[in-house]
Amino acid sequence: MPVINWKLPEMVSAAYAPLFNNHSRYLVYKGSRGSGKSEAQATKVIHDIVTKSYVNWLILRRYANTNRQSTFTLLQKVANRMKVGNLFQFNSSLPEITYKPTGQKILFRGADKPLSITSISVETGNLCRLWVEEAYQLESEEAFDTVDESMRGIIDDPGGFYQTILTFNPWNERHWLKKRFFDTDTRVDNSLALTTTYKDNPFLDDDYVKRLLEMKIRNPRRARVAVDGEWGVAEGLVFENFIVEQFDLKQVLKDSVIVHGLDFGFTHDPTAFIEAAVNTKTKDIYIFNELYQIGMLTPHILKWLVANGYQNTEIYADAAEPRLIAELKANGIRRIKKSKKPNGSIMYGIDYIQGFRIHVLPKCLHTIEELNAYAFDKDKDGNWLNKPIDKDNHLMDALRYAMELLIMPHVKTQDRIEAFKQLGLGR
Numbered sequence: 001m002p003v004i005n006w007k008l009p010e011m012v013s014a015a016y017a018p019l020f021n022n023h024s025r026y027l028v029y030k031g032s033r034g035s036g037k038s039e040a041q042a043t044k045v046i047h048d049i050v051t052k053s054y055v056n057w058l059i060l061r062r063y064a065n066t067n068r069q070s071t072f073t074l075l076q077k078v079a080n081r082m083k084v085g086n087l088f089q090f091n092s093s094l095p096e097i098t099y100k101p102t103g104q105k106i107l108f109r110g111a112d113k114p115l116s117i118t119s120i121s122v123e124t125g126n127l128c129r130l131w132v133e134e135a136y137q138l139e140s141e142e143a144f145d146t147v148d149e150s151m152r153g154i155i156d157d158p159g160g161f162y163q164t165i166l167t168f169n170p171w172n173e174r175h176w177l178k179k180r181f182f183d184t185d186t187r188v189d190n191s192l193a194l195t196t197t198y199k200d201n202p203f204l205d206d207d208y209v210k211r212l213l214e215m216k217i218r219n220p221r222r223a224r225v226a227v228d229g230e231w232g233v234a235e236g237l238v239f240e241n242f243i244v245e246q247f248d249l250k251q252v253l254k255d256s257v258i259v260h261g262l263d264f265g266f267t268h269d270p271t272a273f274i275e276a277a278v279n280t281k282t283k284d285i286y287i288f289n290e291l292y293q294i295g296m297l298t299p300h301i302l303k304w305l306v307a308n309g310y311q312n313t314e315i316y317a318d319a320a321e322p323r324l325i326a327e328l329k330a331n332g333i334r335r336i337k338k339s340k341k342p343n344g345s346i347m348y349g350i351d352y353i354q355g356f357r358i359h360v361l362p363k364c365l366h367t368i369e370e371l372n373a374y375a376f377d378k379d380k381d382g383n384w385l386n387k388p389i390d391k392d393n394h395l396m397d398a399l400r401y402a403m404e405l406l407i408m409p410h411v412k413t414q415d416r417i418e419a420f421k422q423l424g425l426g427r
């Protein structure tokens with residue numbers, strides 16, 4: 001066996017020392033983008049396995065199939081960096097990692113398959129460590145509880161203890177994680193909640209830091225979370241009435257119409273496509289598919305639409321790009337249409353959508369991000385304006401186009417705008 005000579009202070013920054021010396025039942029790290037959370041926590045996973053023979057890890061993400069690309073690969077990289085990669089067996093098809101000298105395991109699961117979690121057993125030691133990576137994506141506190149509760153029983157090792165680590169970007173202050181681990185009045189006992197930023201990560205390159213700092217000027221609302229690691233604020237959001245949750249699409253589709261919207265971008269803005277089921281009776285919108293990608297040329301968009309089965313669907317697209325629409329139409333997306341986009345229609349469409357409750361599947365990550373960021377502007381005295389900031393609105397615009405079909409369908413556009421102005425909402 002090689003001599004292991006780890007100098008932790010050189011391997012992770014001081015902000016992550018609690019991972020290695022604090023025995024709280026819960027260690028919770030919220031933080032900015034690139035603050036080093038995942039790398040430091042991966043270091044702890046390997047460190048605990050090698051130094052504590054009773055430890056087995058369960059690594060949880062919202063979706064099981066995202067582990068292989070993220071946590072599994074990261075652990076492989078970190079084990080190699082710690083010069084112990086050869087002591088582990090990496091089975092990427094399961095995925096699963098085994099510590100060869102003892103048989104201790106690092107297991108990977110998703111909250112989308114809860115049954116596969118309650119039945120876990122390990123060959124040696126105890127399943128006593130849980131890492132919930134990107135915990136913000138766990139919209140259901142109950143799902144977390146179910147997994148967390150599966151860590152129980154007597155640990156044979158006299159110094160043994162259970163520990164759950166959560167790492168995430170805190171996009172919205174209304175998340176259950178805030179009440180449970182951060183708010184003084186409600187947080188659970190035996191927990192330590194910490195915040196890290198890019199400043200806690202000495203391994204970042206200057207370009208990345210520069211881009212983060214630019215965001216503070218360009219998009220301060222997003223920067224609050226992505227650069228400063230603070231909770232995203234809900235005040236001033238255009239759509240407050242949304243909920244991220246799993247729903248049964250088959251059930252939902254029974255009483256709904258499906259709508260599609262497409263917003264074009266290229267260098268800085270993404271091409272954004274959204275698919276939703278709308279129940280106009282109960283006033284519910286169910287968003288269940290999205291595309292969000294920068295740098296897409298017309299052939300790429302075409303290919304994506306065809307590959308995903310949207311060749312014959314009615315799609316309302318950004319009227320500002322008639323040429324792209326014509327190209328897509330000429331190439332077989334035969335029911336693509338220009339959204340009408342009459343003057344004053346932005347607030348008109350928003351007002352209409354505000355009358356609905358929006359449900360979003362957790363996999364629609366960019367839609368969730370935009371819903372958490374799309375906000376009204378303020379005047380110079382800090383008063384809210386009846387006008388959204390022209391940012392974080394690509395999927396939001398696509399949703400507005402998609403809903404066009406349903407907005408007072410029997411009334412002429414001009415009359416609709418008039419009606420809307422009379423409500424005092426037009427511009």
Ligand SMILES: Nc1ncnc2c1ncn2[C@@H]1O[C@H](COP(=O)(O)OP(=O)(O)OP(=O)(O)O)[C@@H](O)[C@H]1O
Nearest residue numbers: 011012032033034035036037038039040169203204
């Ligand atoms: N301990 C470390 N050793 C070497 N490189 C590191 C370390 N920590 C972070 N880095 C570098 O910094 C980058 C960002 O770190 P990391 O991915 O851990 O941040 P994060 O806080 O998880 O970010 P996000 O919120 O975006 O998930 C890594 O891709 C890696 O290049």
Ligand SMILES: [Mg+2]
Nearest residue numbers: 034037038039
């Ligand atoms: Mg991370």
